Amino acid sequence: MLIALLSIVVGATILSGLVTIYIDVPRQMGAQFRSYGANMLLLPEEGASLTADSLQEALGKIPEQNMVGATPYRYVRLDMPSRQQSFISAGTDFSQVQKTSPYFSVEGAYPKDTREILVGKEIARTLDVKVGSSVELSYKTTGKAGDKASGGDKAGTVLQGSAEGFNKVIVKTDVVLDEEGKIASLEVDASSQTPGIGSLVGTDKAFLDQFIGKSLPLKLSGSQAEDGAAKDAAQEEDSTEAAAQEEGAAKDAAQEEGSTVDAVTGATISSQAVIDAINSASSSSDDVVPIENTEHFTVAGILSTGGEEEGYVYMSLKDLQRLTMDETLDAAELSVSADAEELEAYSKEISDADLGITARLVKRVTRSEASVLGKLQALVFLVTAVVLLLTMICVSTTMLAVVSERRREIGLRKALGASDGSIRKEFLGEGMFLGGLGGVFGALLGFGFAQLVSVSVFGSAITFRPLLLPVTILVSMAIAAVSCQMPIRRAVAIDPAIVLKGE
Amino acid sequence: MALLELKNVSKIYGDLKALNDVSIQVEKGEWVAIMGPSGSGKSTMMNIIGCMDKPTIGEVLLDGVDISKESQKALTDIRRDKIGLIFQQFHMVTYLTAVENVMVSQYYHSMPDEEEALEALDRVGLRERAKHLPGQLSGGEQQRVCVARALINHPELILADEPTGNLDEANENIVLDLFRQLHREGTTLIVVTHDPEVAEAAQRTIVLEHGRVAREVINENFSNQ
Numbered sequence: 105m106l107i108a109l110l111s112i113v114v115g116a117t118i119l120s121g122l123v124t125i126y127i128d129v130p131r132q133m134g135a136q137f138r139s140y141g142a143n144m145l146l147l148p149e150e151g152a153s154l155t156a157d158s159l160q161e162a163l164g165k166i167p168e169q170n171m172v173g174a175t176p177y178r179y180v181r182l183d184m185p186s187r188q189q190s191f192i193s194a195g196t197d198f199s200q201v202q203k204t205s206p207y208f209s210v211e212g213a214y215p216k217d218t219r220e221i222l223v224g225k226e227i228a229r230t231l232d233v234k235v236g237s238s239v240e241l242s243y244k245t246t247g248k249a250g251d252k253a254s255g256g257d258k259a260g261t262v263l264q265g266s267a268e269g270f271n272k273v274i275v276k277t278d279v280v281l282d283e284e285g286k287i288a289s290l291e292v293d294a295s296s297q298t299p300g301i302g303s304l305v306g307t308d309k310a311f312l313d314q315f316i317g318k319s320l321p322l323k324l325s326g327s328q329a330e331d332g333a334a335k336d337a338a339q340e341e342d343s344t345e346a347a348a349q350e351e352g353a354a355k356d357a358a359q360e361e362g363s364t365v366d367a368v369t370g371a372t373i374s375s376q377a378v379i380d381a382i383n384s385a386s387s388s389s390d391d392v393v394p395i396e397n398t399e400h401f402t403v404a405g406i407l408s409t410g411g412e413e414e415g416y417v418y419m420s421l422k423d424l425q426r427l428t429m430d431e432t433l434d435a436a437e438l439s440v441s442a443d444a445e446e447l448e449a450y451s452k453e454i455s456d457a458d459l460g461i462t463a464r465l466v467k468r469v470t471r472s473e474a475s476v477l478g479k480l481q482a483l484v485f486l487v488t489a490v491v492l493l494l495t496m497i498c499v500s501t502t503m504l505a506v507v508s509e510r511r512r513e514i515g516l517r518k519a520l521g522a523s524d525g526s527i528r529k530e531f532l533g534e535g536m537f538l539g540g541l542g543g544v545f546g547a548l549l550g551f552g553f554a555q556l557v558s559v560s561v562f563g564s565a566i567t568f569r570p571l572l573l574p575v576t577i578l579v580s581m582a583i584a585a586v587s588c589q590m591p592i593r594r595a596v597a598i599d600p601a602i603v604l605k606g607e
Numbered sequence: 608m609a610l611l612e613l614k615n616v617s618k619i620y621g622d623l624k625a626l627n628d629v630s631i632q633v634e635k636g637e638w639v640a641i642m643g644p645s646g647s648g649k650s651t652m653m654n655i656i657g658c659m660d661k662p663t664i665g666e667v668l669l670d671g672v673d674i675s676k677e678s679q680k681a682l683t684d685i686r687r688d689k690i691g692l693i694f695q696q697f698h699m700v701t702y703l704t705a706v707e708n709v710m711v712s713q714y715y716h717s718m719p720d721e722e723e724a725l726e727a728l729d730r731v732g733l734r735e736r737a738k739h740l741p742g743q744l745s746g747g748e749q750q751r752v753c754v755a756r757a758l759i760n761h762p763e764l765i766l767a768d769e770p771t772g773n774l775d776e777a778n779e780n781i782v783l784d785l786f787r788q789l790h791r792e793g794t795t796l797i798v799v800t801h802d803p804e805v806a807e808a809a810q811r812t813i814v815l816e817h818g819r820v821a822r823e824v825i826n827e828n829f830s831n832q
Contacts, residue, residue, distance in 0.1 A: 516698045519659070520756070521687025521715040523680065600686075601659040603698050604650060604768045 108502035109538050112580055115495025116546020119488055120576040121553035124566060126484045128554070130443055130477055132562040137476075138172045142204045142437035143469040144451060152460025154433040162454045162461050163438075170446075172439035173203025178424055179434050182241045182417065184231070185398065191227055193241065193417040195424025198222070204439040208413070211235065212405030218423055220404040224414035228406045235403055241417070242398035243427045265384045269294070269377030275305070277381040281320075290315045292378055305374045311366070318363035321383045324376055325364040397427050444474045492579075496587045503535060503591035511598055518600035531592045532585060539584025543577030550576065608671070610635040610763060610795050611656065616665030616675075617818075618651045625651040626662065627818035635763075638786070638796040638831075640806035643815035652815065653799050657766050658686040670763055687716055691757030695769035697749040699741040705752045706737040709759055716760040727755040731785060747778025754785050758794070765789060767798045771805055783808050787831050 125132075137143075146162055148154040156176070163174050178195040198214040212235035215222055221241075223233060233239060263279040276293040294306035305311060315322070367375030401419065408414060425431050440447060447470055451463035507514065514527060551568055558566040611633040618626040626648045633639050643649045654660035655667055658674055659682070667675045674685060686692075699708045709724040728734050731751035733744075741749055750770060757765050767786075771779040783805065786796055798809060806812045812824040 512698065513700055516700070517711065517715065518683070519657070519686070519692050519698075520712045521683060523683050523715075526715065599659065601654045601657070603692075603694050603696070604653055604657065604659070 105502070105506055105538070108499045108506070108584075109542055111495050111498035111502065112539055112542025112584055113545045113549065115492055115498075115583065116543045116576050116580040117549040117553055118491040118495075118546075119579060120547045120550025120572055121557065122484050122488045122491075122550075123576075124551060124554035124569060124572060125557055126481055126488070127569065128558065128566050129480055129484065131441075132558065132564065133473070133477055133480065136562065137469070137473045138203075138439050138441060139206045140469055140472075141207060141466070142173075142175070142439045143466050143473070144438040144440055144447060145464045145466055146436040146438060146454065147462050147464065148432075148434075149460045149462050154436065154461060155431065156433070158459045158461055159433060159436050162436075162457065162459050162463070165453045165457060166438070166440055166450050170441050172441050173200045174439075175200035175204045175437045176421060176433045177435045177437065178421060178428075178430075178432070180243065180424060180428050182243055182427070184240065185242050186240055187231060189231070191415065191417055193419060193424060195419055195421040197421055198418075201418075204437045205409075205413075207409060209408045210405040211408070212403070215404040215418070215420060218420060219399060219401050220419070221401045221423075222405045222407050222418035223403050224416045224418075225406055225408040226414040227417060228403075233403050235405060237403045239401050239403060240398060241401055241427070242396055244394065244396045245428070246394050263382070265381040267377045267380035267384055269305075269374045275374065275377040275381050277378060279315075279382050286317050286319045287315045287382075290382075292381075294374060294378070303374075304368045304371055305378050308368050311368045311375070314365045315382075318365065320363075322379045323364050324372070324379060325366050395429075397429070399423075399427060443477070444470055492583060496583055499535070499538075499584055499587035500590055503531070503588050504594060507531070507591045507595045507598075510595075511602065514595050514598045515600050515602040518598065519603045524596045527595050528592050531588055531595055535584040535588035535591075536581045539581035540577055542584070543580030544573075546580060547573045547576035608635070609633060609668070610637075610670060611797075612666075612668040613652075613655075613662075614666040614668070616652075616655065616662040616667060618648075618655065618660070619663040624818050626655075628665075629815075629818070629820055631813055631820060633764075633795060633797060636790075636793045636795055637811065638790045638809045639798070640809035640812040641797065641799045641815065642801070642803075642806050642812055643821070646817075647815040648818040649799050649815055651818075653766065653768055656764075656797060657690060657692060658682040688760075689763045691760065691762035691765040693750070693753050693757045693765065693767035693770045695772040697741075697746070697753050697773070699749055699752060701741050704738050704740055705733060705744065705748075708741070708752055709756045712756045712759050724755075724759060727759045728752065730758070730788075731755045732781075745778070747774050747781060750774060750778065750782055751785065754782065758789065762794070764795045764797065767796070769800055769802075770798060771800070771802060779805070790831055 146154065146159065159174075159176060163171065175196055180193050180195070181190050182193040183190045198216075201208060202214065210222065221239065223231075223239075228234070231239070263281065264277070265279070266274050266276045269275040278291040278293075279287055280289045281287060290312055292306040292312065294303050365375075365379065401423075407416075407418065421433075440450065442450065447465055451465055454461055454463040517527065551566075551572075554566050558564060609632040611631075613629055613631050616626055616629045617624060629648070629652065641649055641652065651660070655662055655675075656669075658669075658677075661677075661682075662675050665675065666673050669685065670689060672685065674682060677685065699705075700711060703711065706721060706724050706728060709727055710719040710721065713719045713724060725734060725737055728737050731754050733748060733751055733755070736744060736748060741752075744752065750773075754770075757767075770786075771782055774782065779802075786798070786808065790796055796809070798805060800806055807826060807828075810826055810829045812826065814821045814824065
């Protein structure tokens with residue numbers, strides 16, 4: 105009898121333990137599977153663009169507790185001027201990368217500060233860079249001259265202009281404006297001006313410095329424009345025509361609002377040409393011009409994944425957006441802890457939400473998840489079934505032994521008038537009592553068992569499911585009842601006559 | 608009217624005729640002993656009278672009902688309601704006390720009633736041993752508990768199978784005295800026995816040999832006053 109109880113306890117333990125695991129496996133394994141990377145991809149719909157705002161809205165469709173991580177990506181080809189090479193650079197959020205791509209293996213550290221990058225192993229090898237190396241990266245594009253550029257800390261507007269100076273020779277200027285539209289820096293290429301005095305406009309520090317902090321448009325200070333022009337013209341050869349032009353221009357300029365600068369002594373025409381060039385650049389800032397933004401980055405870590413990621417350079421989204429003057433995203437990788445059906449539902453909800461975003465499941469991950477889960481659950485189911493079958497055999501055998509041990513007593517009871525029904529009831533009751541008792545112990549032990557398995561295999565605790573207690577007890581009782589059928593039949597078949605004549 | 612009547616009863620196992628055309632009658636209130644050597648058909652006859660077996664041929668009328676035609680279930684009911692059994696081996700439920708063993712019989716018959724069970728034990732002189740387990744009782748005491756168990760439901764017929772076979776003389780006398788008491792109260796007794804002394808206590812002895820009734824002996828000296 106004790107053996108029967110014990111076998112029911114063992115059976116019920118395995119039952120409740122495995123069922124607990126069976127129920128918990130998807131959750132447990134889900135967490136495990138998340139280490140294989142993202143299982144959902146958000147992409148902009150055709151004609152739409154993915155932005156931080158629309159992404160945020162899309163993420164809102166997924167319950168927070170299911171969200172393991174969401175990593176935005178922006179891919180851009182960047183140049184490395186010093187090596188004359190270029191590679192794909194990805195802007196991302198490193199805190200999220202570690203969640204959606206836990207398999208990333210980083211030598212050094214993930215970038216934390218601005219202007220730190222993570223370099224793919226392959227690139228690191230080609231360029232021979234190490235953690236701590238400095239790398240110059242530049243982004244080339246075309247845009248309006250007035251577009252925002254990455255001037256580093258002096259981020260501002262770049263204006264390129266040119267104007268005719270003395271002898272119709274071209275003066276070129278590069279002006280960077282600060283955010284208030286004031287000149288932050290200035291470079292003048294006047295090398296083709298009259299050597300000596302005329303070319304001074306490109307090198308005379310006193311002359312150039314006075315531009316800094318001034319706003320456009322500019323003009324020569326009045327007296328010089330009026331008085332100096334003629335004088336200059338006389339000093340410079342073959343200047344009558346130019347002087348006349350300059351005089352007119354100066355007069356025009358004087359009537360406009362703006363800052364004034366002093367000309368380089370003896371090079372009024374060239375000075376005026378610089379001013380014209382700057383002014384012309386400001387008025388032609390809608391022209392499309394090539395832009396090249398260059399910044400220095402420090403290598404914070406080297407990335408090895410064994411995949412194509414090793415050929416990328418990763419930097420913070422902020423850095424890349426500043427460098428490219430573009431805030432759109434190309435994609436977002438999501439790691440969501442949910443089963444295939446839920447994922448499907450989330451993806452549909454996001455795609456249907458009119459955010460200009462298409463959500464795609466990474467079938468490679470979700471399918472293998474579902475298939476592994478299915479197999480695991482089938483295995484657990486099978487083991488449970490086998491254990492329950494063994495329990496039934498054991499209980500049945502023990503009860504048979506009990507019946508034959510108690511043959512005399514059963515015979516006596518029958519001789520005393522016990523009907524088959526009451527014999528059946530007695531044994532069934534006894535069996536179900538055993539089953540119930542075994543079920544109680546089994547349910548509790550089973551939870552401990554599941555907990556043990558969960559902690560040692562999955563490394564996380566399991567939640568107690570109160571519903572499992574009555575279920576285990578009922579199932580144990582049912583199993584005991586089924587197991588008792590054969591012994592009961594044996595008991596009922598006992599001939600009461602055995603009690604006559606001592607055997 | 609006879610309480611029990613066997614009419615031309617035969618029980619055949621293959622070639623063996625355990626009972627061969629036996630006809631007997633037992634009147635209500637009569638005390639009959641059945642004797643015979645091993646293999647004479649005593650046990651077979653006892654099984655049939657005790658509603659645990661059915662004859663191959665013939666009729667068995669118990670209280671006017673032909674039990675040879677009844678189903679197994681009906682036989683169980685009849686046995687429970689009309690017959691009290693006493694066995695050579697006592698047969699008590701080992702894990703139940705004396706009074707509980709008596710109550711088992713009540714349980715299958717109607718309702719367990721401890722007061723009544725204790726009275727029955729009182730009758731056999733074992734009231735003070737009521738809470739003892741069978742292992743704590745002597746053989747004689749156990750058999751007396753079994754007598755109490757047999758009479759608790761007031762059966763028409765008490766069927767005793769070698770009731771003194773395992774008892775010493777003192778206990779044998781105690782049990783026979785109980786039988787005499789039951790007889791005085793009008794209970795019909797059928798006692799199967801080897802023991803001539805036990806047989807002599809009855810009013811009439813039926814002797815079986817080779818499945819047949821060899822002879823019937825009336826006890827001329829029977830007195831039960």
